Amino acid sequence: MSLLSDRQRDELHKSMLEYLHANNLTDAFNALKAGTGSDYVPDPKARYAGLLEKKWTSVIRLQKKIMDLENRNSALQEELSLSPAKRAASQADWVPRAPAAHVLTGHRSPITRVAFHPQYSILASASEDATVKIWDWETGEFERTLKGHTKAVMDVDFDHKGVLLVTCSSDLFIKIWDSQNEWKNTKTFPVHEHSVSSVRFMPGDQHIVSASRDCTIRVFDVASTHLIRTISGHDSWVRLVIPSEDGRLIASCSSDQTARIWDPLTGETKMEFRGHDNVVEVVAFAPIAAYPAIRELAGIPNVDKVKKHGSFVVTGSRDKTIKLWDAQSGQMLRNFAGHDNWIRALVFHPSGKYLLSASDDKTIRVWELSTGRCIKTIDAHGHFVATLAWGRQAAAGGKPAANSITAGVNGSSKASDASVEEKLVNVVASGSVDLTVKIWLP
Numbered sequence: 423m424s425l426l427s428d429r430q431r432d433e434l435h436k437s438m439l440e441y442l443h444a445n446n447l448t449d450a451f452n453a454l455k456a457g458t459g460s461d462y463v464p465d466p467k468a469r470y471a472g473l474l475e476k477k478w479t480s481v482i483r484l485q486k487k488i489m490d491l492e493n494r495n496s497a498l499q500e501e502l503s504l505s506p507a508k509r510a511a512s513q514a515d516w517v518p519r520a521p522a523a524h525v526l527t528g529h530r531s532p533i534t535r536v537a538f539h540p541q542y543s544i545l546a547s548a549s550e551d552a553t554v555k556i557w558d559w560e561t562g563e564f565e566r567t568l569k570g571h572t573k574a575v576m577d578v579d580f581d582h583k584g585v586l587l588v589t590c591s592s593d594l595f596i597k598i599w600d601s602q603n604e605w606k607n608t609k610t611f612p613v614h615e616h617s618v619s620s621v622r623f624m625p626g627d628q629h630i631v632s633a634s635r636d637c638t639i640r641v642f643d644v645a646s647t648h649l650i651r652t653i654s655g656h657d658s659w660v661r662l663v664i665p666s667e668d669g670r671l672i673a674s675c676s677s678d679q680t681a682r683i684w685d686p687l688t689g690e691t692k693m694e695f696r697g698h699d700n701v702v703e704v705v706a707f708a709p710i711a712a713y714p715a716i717r718e719l720a721g722i723p724n725v726d727k728v729k730k731h732g733s734f735v736v737t738g739s740r741d742k743t744i745k746l747w748d749a750q751s752g753q754m755l756r757n758f759a760g761h762d763n764w765i766r767a768l769v770f771h772p773s774g775k776y777l778l779s780a781s782d783d784k785t786i787r788v789w790e791l792s793t794g795r796c797i798k799t800i801d802a803h804g805h806f807v808a809t810l811a812w813g814r815q816a817a818a819g820g821k822p823a824a825n826s827i828t829a830g831v832n833g834s835s836k837a838s839d840a841s842v843e844e845k846l847v848n849v850v851a852s853g854s855v856d857l858t859v860k861i862w863l864p
Contacts, residue, residue: 436462437473444471488752490521514773517788517851518862520800524562526859528555533853534611534807535577538813539584539601540715545813545851546587550574554589556605559813559849570597570607577620581627586644588630590618596632598644606747609649613640620662625669630828631686633660639674641686653689666707666732673735675702681737683749693752700740708734708746711774715791716746720755736777738765744779744789758789760796767810772848780807780852803854811851 426434435458442451443464450550455462465471531550539546543560554568556577573592580587580601587599596618598609616635623630623642631648633639639653639660658677665672671692675681681702683693708716717724738744744758744765745815763782770777776797777789784807788798850862 427725433470434472435460436470437477438470440464440470440472441474449812460815482689487600488723494521515771515775516848516864517771517776517778517798518786518800518802519798520802522802522860523863524559524861526555526559526562526564526861527857528564529553529565529857529859531574532855532857533859534575535806535809536811536851536853536859537578537580537587538849538851539580540582541584544584544601545811545861546578546580547851547853547857548575548578548589548856552591554578554587554599557859560852562861563596566605568599568605568607571595573617576618578623579622581623582625583627586623586627588621588623588662590621590632592617594618596621596630596642596786596853608646609644611642612636613642613649619660620664622664624665625667631663631665631672633663635659635675637676639663639672639684651686651689653684653686654686655691661701661703662705664705664707667709668731671707671732673705673707673732673736675705675737677701679739681705681735681747683732685733693749695735695737695745695752695754698737698739698741698743699755702737702739703764703766704738706736706768706770707732707770708736709774711772712770712777712791713774713777716755718792719746719794722748734767738768738779740764740782744768744777758792758794760787760799761785763806766806766808767829767852769810770810771851772812778810778812778850780810782806784854786810786852802852802860804858805854805856807852807854809853813849814849 436456439451439462499536529549529551533547533549535548535765536545543558545557545559546596547555552571552573552575556565558565571591575589578589585602587601590596594614596611596613597607599605600608601693614634614636618632618634620633621630628644630642630644637656637658637660640649641651643650656676656678660674660676663672663674665754671682672686679700679702681695682691685692713729716734733749735747736744742761742763745754746756747754761783765779765781767780775791777791779787783801786800786802787796788808790797848864851859853859
């Protein structure tokens with residue numbers, strides 16, 4: 423017994439006749455027409471023209487969606503089957519997997535940076551369209567657009583309480599926005615002589631540090647907007663600057679193919695890293711949680727009783743490699759090769775077990791630090807992946823913890839209290855030249 427009604431069967435026959443006629447399969451066309459007793463005359467304007475191909479491609483798309491849903495369902499079933507202790511461990515070790523939970527659209531030019539609010543489910547995205555957009559990442563809803571810059575916004579960062587947001591731009595300005603006062607632009611710093619490529623709050627939130635195409639790094643007082651210090655040493659565009667977790671060091675990377683560590687109080691160079699063959703796009707301090715895995719990877723005895731912030735750094739370059747360095751000696755400990763294009767972003771997993779990287783090859787890769795192996799590759803975006811950020815949310819939909827870990831493209835983190843750690847689950851955001859921001863959730 424046929425599963426098709428008479429009408430569906432007639433439509434199928436006509437669609438097949440149109441397909442055979444369009445592809446000059448005359449013998450098959452005549453045989454089918456005779457076998458069905460149809461008097462249908464092919465017409466390229468008829469509704470049956472191309473119908474078979476459309477149905478076929480629709481079926482393939484549906485099959486792919488079904489496979490994605492089945493894989494997701496299988497993963498969730500596996501997670502549900504775990505004991506509470508194993509489930510907590512699984513959440514602690516979670517890394518992004520496709521598909522993304524939300525795709526945020528609205529920017530009109532490539533995304534340059536994303537940053538999580540340290541307390542609430544708020545994400546800020548900066549773009550070359552000269553705006554910053556504020557989103558609720560939990561729901562994927564757009565909240566507002568911050569306008570004030572006149573050229574590309576290159577970086578964005580929240581202070582440690584989430585009250586202030588700082589941005590920098592190719593228009594040479596740094597701006598402060600007050601999240602508790604309708605996101606108004608409350609301060610503007612006319613600070614550099616060329617494009618400002620990076621800006622971050624220093625621990626304590628009293629100072630900000632910025633980097634520019636004018637080859638300098640500058641430190642400013644937030645309250646007065648006064649310039650405190652200009653740090654020089656790079657020979658070319660300073661692409662990124664980040665503070666260590668305790669604020670005693672800052673790291674920078676440059677188009678001069680080097681990365682450096684500085685004393686922000688004196689401007690003295692503490693260490694210079696040479697080894698890349700092209701522009702160094704990103705630098706990140708390893709969190710203390712990553713030290714055991716790094717020492718295992720490099721074969722370094724774990725004899726230090728005092729663990730200093732800023733002991734290890736990673737760099738990513740246009741030479742397609744990621745390099746891990748000992749910040750005390752300047753020695754390169756490991757070269758991570760695998761990406762097929764420029765490295766744009768690096769962020770450490772809160773557990774310290776993994777390093778995540780984003781690249782112009784459109785992927786996000788997950789590296790196991792203890793072995794140096796790439797354990798996962800995610801086809802993340804349709805164009806270059808320009809930025810990554812790590813955040814946390816309270817489990818079971820509760821209010822996000824005030825001391826939740828946040829990590830931007832710099833990979834630095836604000837450590838959460840150990841008693842809260844197990845109650846938090848992870849969230850990752852990525853931004854791309856494809857104009858989208860993606861939210862990756864467990």
